[in-house]
Amino acid sequence: MSFVSHLECSLTGERYPSGTVQTLSKAGKPLLVRYHLDQIADAFAKEDLQTRTGGVWRYAELLPVLHPHNRLDLGELVTPLVRIRENLLVKDEGRLPTGSFKARGLSVAVSMAKELGLTHLAMPTNGNAGAALAAYAMRAGIRATVFCPIDTPEVNVREIAMQGADVYRVDGLINDCGKIVHAGIDTVGWFDLSTLKEPYRIEGKKTMGFELAEQLEWTLPDAILYPTGGGTGLIGMWKAFAELEAMGWISDKRPRMYAVQAEGCAPIVRAYDAGDEFAEPWENAETVAAGIRVPAAIGDFLILRAVRESGGRALAVSDEAILACQREIARSDGLLLCPEGAATYAAYEKMTSTGELTPDDQVVLFNCATGLKYPMPAAPQTFDPNAPNAFEPFLS
Numbered sequence: 304m305s306f307v308s309h310l311e312c313s314l315t316g317e318r319y320p321s322g323t324v325q326t327l328s329k330a331g332k333p334l335l336v337r338y339h340l341d342q343i344a345d346a347f348a349k350e351d352l353q354t355r356t357g358g359v360w361r362y363a364e365l366l367p368v369l370h371p372h373n374r375l376d377l378g379e380l381v382t383p384l385v386r387i388r389e390n391l392l393v394k395d396e397g398r399l400p401t402g403s404f405k406a407r408g409l410s411v412a413v414s415m416a417k418e419l420g421l422t423h424l425a426m427p428t429n430g431n432a433g434a435a436l437a438a439y440a441m442r443a444g445i446r447a448t449v450f451c452p453i454d455t456p457e458v459n460v461r462e463i464a465m466q467g468a469d470v471y472r473v474d475g476l477i478n479d480c481g482k483i484v485h486a487g488i489d490t491v492g493w494f495d496l497s498t499l500k501e502p503y504r505i506e507g508k509k510t511m512g513f514e515l516a517e518q519l520e521w522t523l524p525d526a527i528l529y530p531t532g533g534g535t536g537l538i539g540m541w542k543a544f545a546e547l548e549a550m551g552w553i554s555d556k557r558p559r560m561y562a563v564q565a566e567g568c569a570p571i572v573r574a575y576d577a578g579d580e581f582a583e584p585w586e587n588a589e590t591v592a593a594g595i596r597v598p599a600a601i602g603d604f605l606i607l608r609a610v611r612e613s614g615g616r617a618l619a620v621s622d623e624a625i626l627a628c629q630r631e632i633a634r635s636d637g638l639l640l641c642p643e644g645a646a647t648y649a650a651y652e653k654m655t656s657t658g659e660l661t662p663d664d665q666v667v668l669f670n671c672a673t674g675l676k677y678p679m680p681a682a683p684q685t686f687d688p689n690a691p692n693a694f695e696p697f698l699s
């Protein structure tokens with residue numbers, strides 16, 4: 304069964320029916336799923352989780368999929384919180400199917416697409432979302448077409464192709480790919496699965512908030528640092544916390560939410576600093592952290608709202624700091640972060656150096672993808688066991 308009551312325009316509050324195919328609201332803004340939370344609280348208790356396995360589907364009552372047979376499952380799991388300093392935890396999302404947290408959003412969105420009878424899905428991607436779409440769409444037997452920027456890392460493009468989606472490179476950025484997907488809605492008839500342009504990817508992403516609360520025994524941390532592109536995860540967690548509080552599972556204590564962006568693409572930071580409600584598109588976006596190279600986010604006002612309500616802020620870090628932090632954590636902690644994840648550590652260092660965060664604050668960083676999908680520094684050494692004094696270098 305489903306506890307969904309309706310869909311709601313995130314800007315105007317206008318109501319839309321659930322159970323039918325929906326995209327954006329009439330105001331052109333994201334639709335959010337609303338639930339009968341009082342009924343869920345009666346039917347579902349924290350203790351029920353103890354006997355449940357799996358990741359996103361642990362929280363099935365708080366998700367929109369009606370029939371269990373439509374739940375697509377590739378072995379999602381609760382991702383670990385890896386401690387790297389006394390009060391500093393990394394939620395390592397790289398352990399999920401397809402190696403990134405895009406699996407959360409796409410497992411739920413493609414399950415809903417299956418339930419609603421959609422037959423052809425299309426999406427713009429910087430890589431990870433396309434890979435997750437490909438995997439879940441093939442599992443569901445649904446056709447998938449993906450457009451990515453021309454400089455998307457080779458491994459991502461091949462992963463998408465290997466998993467059976469039709470993938471095309473486009474001379475442009477992700478918003479240019481988005482325009483192509485939009486143009487095909489009428490001519491081809493495919494369904495646009497761009498993040499926040501349909502109501503269900505965010506529902507999958509919000510499970511990060513449920514997991515975090517569950518893992519921390521229903522007390523949220525002082526601060527969350529989130530690498531922000533489209534912002535789906537940040538908005539999703541903020542929504543998750545409100546749902547948990549409404550169900551009486553957590554108190555009203557909320558973390559300060561920090562949206563971390565790269566200096567070469569920081570539209571949310573610019574809008575935050577200017578006190579604006581919406582963000583202007585960023586020109587000439589460029590950063591090594593491909594997952595957060597998003598010049599314009601349709602949920603901009605929702606990101607800004609969550610950040611401001613929480614008492615956090617938006618901040619940008621340089622590519623040099625991102626790469627230095629990625630190397631530092633790999634060497635000091637044995638944890639291979641993706642560049643986007645490393646950006647959150649760079650932001651943490653920046654904020655601890657000014658006292659904005661203190662070592663007493665319990666902080667959670669999000670590592671959103673496995674570091675293995677990204678280019679790594681060359682390692683050119685060879686070893687010749689017959690060379691004179693071959694073992695010399697190891698003796699010092």
Ligand SMILES: *Cc1c(COP(=O)(O)O)cnc(C)c1O
Nearest residue numbers: 431532533534535536594643671
């Ligand atoms: C998509 C992505 C992000 C940004 O996630 P949003 O919730 O869309 O802001 C960050 N890091 C990685 C690795 C990603 O793939």
